[in-house]
Each structure stands twice: as structure tokens, then as C-alpha cells.
Amino acid sequence: MKLDSKIPSGPMAEKWSRHKQDSKLINPKNKRKYSIIVVGSGLAGAAAAASLSELGYKVKCFCFQDSPRRAHSIAAQGGINAAKNYQNDGDSVHRLFYDTVKGGDFRAREANVHRLAEVSVNIIDQCVAQGVPFAREYGGGLANRSFGGAQVSRTFYARGQTGQQLLLGAYSALSKEIARGGVEMHTRTEMLDLVVADGETKGIITRNLVTGKVEAHAADTVLLCTGGYGNVFFLSTNAMGCNVTATWRAHRRGATFANPCYTQIHPTCIPVSGDYQSKLTLMSESLRNDGRVWVPKKAEDCGKPASQIPEADRDYFLERKYPSFGNLAPRDISSRAAKECCDDGRGVGPGGRGVYLDFSEAINEFGEKVIKERYGNLFDMYERITGESAYKQPMRIYPAVHYTMGGLWVDYNLMSNLSGLHVLGEANFSDHGANRLGASALMQGLADGYFVIPTTVANYLVTQKPGAVTTAHPAFKQALEDANGRINQLLGVKGKRTVDSFHRELGLLVWDKCGMGRSRAGLEEALRRIPEIRAEFWENVLVPGSGSLANPELEKAGRVADFMEFAELLCRDALDREESCGGHFREEHQFPDGEAKRDDENFCYVSAYEYSGDLSKPILHKEPLTFEEVHLTVRSYK
Amino acid sequence: MALLNLHLKVWRQTGTQPGHFQDIEAPEIPDHASFLEMMDIVNERLIRAGQDPVAFDHDCREGICGMCSMTINGMAHGPERGTTTCQLHMRKFRTGDTIWVEPFRARAFPVVKDLMVDRSAFDRIMKAGGYVSVRTGAAPEANEIPIGKDVADAAMDAAACIGCGACVASCKNASAMLYVSAKVGQLNTLPQGHAEKDRRTLAMVRQMDAEGFGNCTNQYECEAACPKEISVRWIAKLNRDYAVASVKEVVGIGRQQAGDGD
Amino acid sequence: MSSLLDSLSRFYASSIGKKLLVALSGLALIGFVLGHMIGNLLIFAGPDAINEYGHMLHTMGHGGLIWVARFGLLAAVLVHIVATIHLTRQNRAARKDAYGKEATRVATSASRIMIFSGLTILAFVIYHLLHFTVRVGNEYNNPALYTAMLDGQPVHNVYKMVIDGFSWAPASVFYIIAVALLCNHLSHGFASLFQTLGLATNKTWPLFQKAGHAFALLILVGNCSIPIAIWLFGYGR
Incomplete structure (x- = not known):
């Protein structure tokens, strides 16, 4: 198999406009004949479904939540980047492009990133027109804030709820199209499998989560907008329902999975407090502007209240290790430093997995009132969850998984190697390389949904006769049988352990061996253990109830079963990539000072894995990355 | 612990x-x-x-x-x-x-x-008019419409609604007025939403009624239960917008003749 | 024309439409309650004052205005009652299964018994009209007993009627109970109507609320002062 990225020719800044010119058009009368399935209703899914329906395509949109408005895009707090240069601080499309490529540690495809930067400006226009209440200045213009990895202020925001507001904007556009009859919305419906008929992606198999009904849906093309796989770690900042099933099932049907080892860790989350914990909550990184991160110097002090540890016995490790960036060192670096301290036995709080984020100095300097104004809502949230007041004692934080850069491989048209399968948003691999900059996830989801796919989908559709394949095709029958078979298999095990106990076990292992720091020995151990856990799962899982009714345990079981398989690919990719870059840190590959050591000579490529039928032997394809505009440099934050 | x-x-x-x-x-x-x-x-x-x-x-x-x-x-x-x-x-x-x-x-x-309920009525209310009819790609430059900070902040107050339905659950009459008023209020407050203001207000309230929610009796249990503490003053605004839109509809005045409601 | 009627019926059919009518009729009734109380308080200004006031009401506009007022009030009362009964039935239907454990956070008890206080007030108003306006089961329509001279002209002796009426304990007690309920009704209804009319804002609401409580108290004290003075303190007897 050859992976053809279909990057348009010509200078970087003209590729997208040329491609738009060269893209196929379908006349309005014929558009009505084409049907499109959109799986997922987050930023990418809702934006795509609404925009394609506006163009005249018949759209069917699916989400497992009870309303499209609840997709996990809603949880994004910080903001969305756009190269508007409203601040007159020298921002430009090129600068946003450059920052994103560099932030991704030179493991992203330049042409895609440039397009992302180009359409970023349209996104803001679109969202404002929809009524998204972005923060404003007194003069009535849009306000901006600065965000990590950039020297300009280009982040648009709506309080701490930017993701929510953008999603509600897309949801309102989707609602408009549902009302018009252009989109048929299926809520509480989960995709179980992808249907490939005669080499073309023609539909999906779904399960209605209320009635339990397993159904086939056919269309002329399928768009997966199903988010990331962070929940493979069990504990992450992802919503409970986030899963890899859609992309993993597509992978098993032939789509290549790219760069699964690129996962992002966020340094400021509320630590785990016990083994009952179901998820982690992110606290805005802005806290590090005023908080000082420390742990006790001596392990025996860890049990003491923070106030009883004298200044001399505290180790402000970020300030010590990175004197110029200090507490504001980048996400991956701060995260690893915290992990090292905890590995060293100097972590604080329950289980010893936490470091202090101390505001006492800031409170002394500026007063509690000022700190309250800046971070009041975050302090309240922290108190709600931990029962501790960060005004009186230091916060405890610990890194957690919150985004995954890897995903299904796509070409410039956002189509995977599997003909007719398009992948948008976090579910694809294309724009963030090995590390995503803050406020870029929302940008990518909306760029793909509003501005890229409406143009590029036609390039595929013109090659297809509308409605050529229906659910009567044998491929649908086969896929239905497979899906029902898997459900019955899960229900039939009737073992002794709950789904969650398996998910927790898998997650802990993957987090431990393939989380912030990865080593050959650890990964090899994980690769030994994962098949064992998976085997036990299929022998000993206990899924109560039946498949014919609402059964949340059955839903979880199906998702965890897929995580069990995916986890192996994740670790295999991490083992294969013998370098450190972005969110992927191999302990063997670091500079003496602990900085990540990238290997451009041998690893400047996208790893795209093909399913071979044997989970332990995926076939690796390499898409070389060439850099025309940006020069490869070493990221240093000393 | x-x-x-x-x-x-x-x-x-x-x-x-x-x-x-x-x-x-x-x-x-x-x-x-x-x-x-x-x-x-x-x-x-x-x-x-x-x-x-x-x-x-x-x-x-x-x-x-x-x-x-x-x-x-x-x-x-x-x-x-x-x-x-x-x-x-x-x-x-x-x-x-x-x-x-x-x-x-x-x-x-x-x-x-058990504890799962079907809240799709909220989606249908949104479908009735909870949007600005703008096509993708048809938007003017974002800073072309200046919006005062206080207006944007007020819209954001309403937009904070998470659509959970606690307002309905806590209301003695199972009324959805707080939800509907927040959705209508956000768009009716912003200039982008003005063109469809009357149409939206009437359509969303009618859909709310058709869904079988109760009526607001101004007891404000909804505000006390709302996880985002949306103010019941949005309900007052919805009442006002609805009254204006209704009068215009009954008398048959188009927006051009009537001017703006707010 | 029919489209106008259609629009009107759609307005009434809507939840907010009915509520706006309840608020507007409530506002009219509040005006009446205030006027009625001020008029009644003339009893403390002596027989001539209240008799003259009564006579004036009956002779305004050649005796026509009082009927205009009566029909207006009747309409307001009917709208207020019919719409609230409709609303209440819808509200009951909106939650079929009651909570096993019910909790109330902020709703005032007054707001929760509006339909009961309202219907009790209605019952009282009917009794009150039969008592003092239609005057059944009593002698108040007997000119031989209830005629007073005002500027040398015979007029109905409202003063004596009121004194006699409230000298009978059950009438006074029922009156006081009804006024207490009215006060309760107003303590929610007064401010509430401004919310329904869309006039309540974060700034105005506290004012409406205070004004509502003050008004309810005024109505309570003003109205109850009459039976209490007559029945308990023997005023005018």
C-alpha cells in the first residue's frame, strides 16, 4: 500500500486556494442525491453535518450522547487560535503556521497546518455570525489572550467555556439544518462498525442505546468525527464516553492508524484521590502564572501538612531545573519533572502522586482579593472536588492525559487510505504533529468541519454513483452479523470481573508504561501484559443485562474491548519510535539534562499502521515528512 | 479520608x-x-x-x-x-x-x-429557532459588528446554560422557561440575532408549550437549582420579547414599521 | 379578520400569553383593591363622607359608569380566574409522577398556594357582593332602615350598613381571613406580575419585591382596620 498524501503542488501559501480551485464541483441538483454519514457531533462533526447539509447533501448524523450539544468538545476551556492580528502584534497566517509546526515538534504535515492557519480567520467570522459570545473589549471589538507556545495574542475566548460556546454555535447550525430537513439526527446511537463494500466505505453499523437495536446505515461516504482515544489510560480528562471504537473498527476494516504514540499530557490536573476515581479534572494552565510548583526535599516530609515544611526543605523543582522559564515551562517538560519527583518518593497527597502548586507568595504579594479575581472560579472548582481551600493551603496537581494527536491517517482531502472514509478533528492525525499547542484543538475541529470537508468531499463523491450501494449489499449483512456476534460474545462471557475493573487495570498499565515517560523495557512489559489482560477480559468479564434494552455496561464493555486491542498498537508505536518528540518521550532518547532528543535523520516520518489480522503484527507504512517552509530546530526552553 | x-x-x-x-x-x-x-x-x-x-x-x-x-x-x-x-x-x-x-x-x-430521562424536547425547542440563519462561509468579518462588552457579557451569562434540564426538574410546574429564556435571550441580546428575534421568540415558546412543559409561576426554584446559576431575569426578558412579538403578530406589523423591540 | 382571531387565540393558547393576561388582569385588580380600600376607609371620616362617596359611585355618568366599572372588573376577574385555572391544570399535567422526596429551596409558601388563596378570595368576593352589593339575607335594601340624608337628599346609608354588617362576628372573621389571604396572594402576585410583564430587571426587581410586600401589608392593615374597629372596638355602634 502506498500512502498518497495528495498535497497540492505550488508554493505553501497557495496550496489551499489552488486546491479549492481544482476541487471538483457537484451541481446543486445532484448534491441532493448524495448521502453522507457523519459520526460524532462535536466541533468537527456538527460543523461538517451542518455545512454539508447547507450545500444540499443528505446528511445523517450520529452521536452516542442524548443530544449533539454534549460532545466532549464542550469541555475545552481556554480558547481558539486565529491569525486575525487584531492586536497588531505581528501575527499572520504564516506565524500561526510556523508556531503550530514548531509546537508539534516538526512531526506534522506542513501543507495541512498551513491550511489550518489560513482558515482560522474564517472560523472566527463564522462563529461570531452564529452568535458565539466571545469576550469583547469596551470598544466592541473582539478580545484576545495569549497562550502557550506563542509570542503573540491570538487566542479568542468565551470566559473559560470556549469549547462549549463554539460547540453550541455548531449545534445551533446543526439544529437549523435538522429543522430544514437536511440532517437526520440520531442521538443515543453508537457506531459499532464500518462497512466497506467492494473497497469503498459505504456505511456504518450502529446500536440504538435506548432500544438496543443494531442497525445498518448506508451512504455514499462516511465521515468519522469521533474524537481521541485518551480514555485508553482509563483516567484522563476525557469524558467518560470518549472511545476509540469508531476509529479502531475503521482501522480493522483497513484504515491505517497514524502516530498513536503521540499523546498529550496536561500538567495541571487535580490528582487522583483514590481507586474509586473515575476521571481527572483539568485546571487551567494559567494558574502557573502565579503559583509556584514544589515538593518536599525529603521524602519523609511528604506526610506533613505543607505549612509545617520549612522553606529550606522545599524543592521548587521547575525553578531549579529551568531557571529562565521556571514554573511556566512547557506542558510536556513540567509534566515529566513532576513525575520524576513522585517517582523519587517525594510526591504529596493520597498515593503520593501529586506536587504542590503554591499561591501563598502570590497572595502575600497581591492580596487574596486579586488572586480571587484572577482564579476565583478555579479555586472554587478545586475546593468542590478536593474539599481543600487553595487560599489556605497549596493546591495539589498532577499531570493527566487530555488530548491525543495520533489518529486515523488522512490525505490532504481528509480521506483515509480507505476509499470513501473521511476523518475529521481529533480523530485524524493530521495537524498537530507530536504535540498540540493550546487553543489549537478547537481550531482544527472547526476548520475540518466548516471549511475543509465541504470542499474536499466532492473530490471523492464525483467518483461515486449516488446510492449505488444499499444496506442490502452482503458487506452490510456481514458487518451486522459481526456486530451482533460481538455483543452476544460480550454478554455470553458471564465472568466475575466488571468492565471497569478491566479498564482500570489496562489504563494503569498503559499510563505507567506508555504515559509521560516511556522506556523499551517498560513498553515490552506492557506489550506482554496487554494481551494477557485482553485474554482474561474475554474469559472473565461480567456484563449484566441484555442487548435488547438500554445497557450502559454493555456499551462500556464494547468500548473497553476495543481499547484492549488499541493499547497494543499504542505501545508498539511508542516502542518503534526510537526518539523523543513532543508528547512522546523515550527515556533512552534524551540529552544529559533531560531534554527530549529528536532524531530527524531516522524518524522524520508519519507512522501509519495497517491492520494485518494479527494484533501483534501491524504493518508499518511510513509517510516521509518534508519541510519546505520551516527549518527543523531543537526545541529548548532553558 | x-x-x-x-x-x-x-x-x-x-x-x-x-x-x-x-x-x-x-x-x-x-x-x-x-x-x-x-x-x-x-x-x-x-x-x-x-x-x-x-x-x-x-x-x-x-x-x-x-x-x-x-x-x-x-x-x-x-x-x-x-x-x-x-x-x-x-x-x-x-x-x-x-x-x-x-x-x-x-x-x-x-x-x-432508572435515572436516565429523555431530554430531546430541548433539542426540538432549539430546532424551532435557536440559531442565527447564517450559512457557513457567508459570515462578514468578525469585527465588522461592534458589540459592547456589557452586551457580550450578558449574552455569555445566558449562553452558559448547559441544557441539563435541572430547571425543569426543580420547577414546581416542570416549566422549561429558564432554559428557553436563556437560549432565546442569548441570541435576542446580540445584534446578530436581531433579524430573527420575533420569529425565534414565538417559535421557541410555541415548541416549548407543545412539548408539555408547565408554566412559569415566578417561584424561581429553577434559578436556585441551575448549576450555572442562570438568572430568572432572562425569563422576564423572554416574557417581554414574547409580548412584543405577539402584539406585532396580532396587529400584523412588520419589523420595518415597528422598529426594534429592544 | 379570521387571521386576527387566529393570532389572538394562538396568543391565549401559549403559556406566556395566558400569563400576560393574568398579570394584566392582576394589575387591574390591584388597582381596584387599592381604590376600594381607600373608599372604605372613608368610614373613619364619618357617615357623611362614606355616604357621599357611595352616592357618587352610583350616580357617576348618570349611573352608567359604575356599570362600566363593574363589567370591567368582572372581565378582569374572569380572565384572571379562567387563565389561572387553565395554567394550573397544565402545570399539574406537566409532572405526572410526583417526587418521592420533595424539597423546596426558595419558593415562598405564598407562591405555592396562589390558586387556593385566589379561589378562597373568590368565594369571599361572592359572599361580600351578596352581603353588601346585592344585599341578600339582610335588610340593607330596606329604605326605611338604611336611608341617610345628605345635603337634604335621601341616599343609601352605607355607613350604617357597614357598621351593622361588621357588628356580626362571623362576617368580620370571614372578612379578616379573606383579607389576610389577599395580602398573602399579593405578597407574591404584586412583584410577580412585573416579572411576567417583562419589567423586572436585576435593578428593578428588588424594588418591585419591596413594593409588593409593602402594598400587601397596606391592604391588610387598611382593610382589616374596619372590621376590627367596628367588631372589636365598637366603632360607630
């Missing part, structure tokens, strides 16, 4: 069949656990005991997706002000407490299973 021994009275129901309260003992619940984590623990034990676990809706568990529901001790999302069920923690309870756990009850929110 303390452990709590709790007595739960949990509503069990399958579809449209009549439901009942099940007494479930929940011993040794860590007080640091969230309410939903307590339910997770209870479910793990039920599953291991060969019983049907309690079905409930949840997703983000950080108070923003609006998926979690539950009426806890008669209060939508439980006793803590401005907090969703997923953010409510067990340290708010005492060992020995009896906790009533029920679905959000309203005719317009039929029970799916």
Missing part, C-alpha cells in the same frame, strides 16, 4: 413501565468520591451480586456537558448550589444519611431507564 455508610432510595424503572424505589445500602463510601463515583461503586457491587446496575446519564464529569441529571433528596443535582451532580462530592453527606435518588421528573422528560 472518612468512609460513609449510606442508605439509598433509588428509583428503578424500565421504559414506560411503572417504577418503584429500591432500597440500596451503600456502606463504606469514601467521602472524597463524587456522587457519580458513589453510584459507580454501588453499581460495581450490584453487578458482582448479580443484580441490575442503576442506569444513569453522565459524560464529562466536570460540570459542563449537562449530561448528568438525578434529583437528589428532592433537589435537582443535589443540595450544593451552582453544582452539577458530577461535581457534587460525598463529603456533603453524613454517615447514616438516607439519600433519595430520583430521575428528573417531568412529563416532557420521559424516563428511559
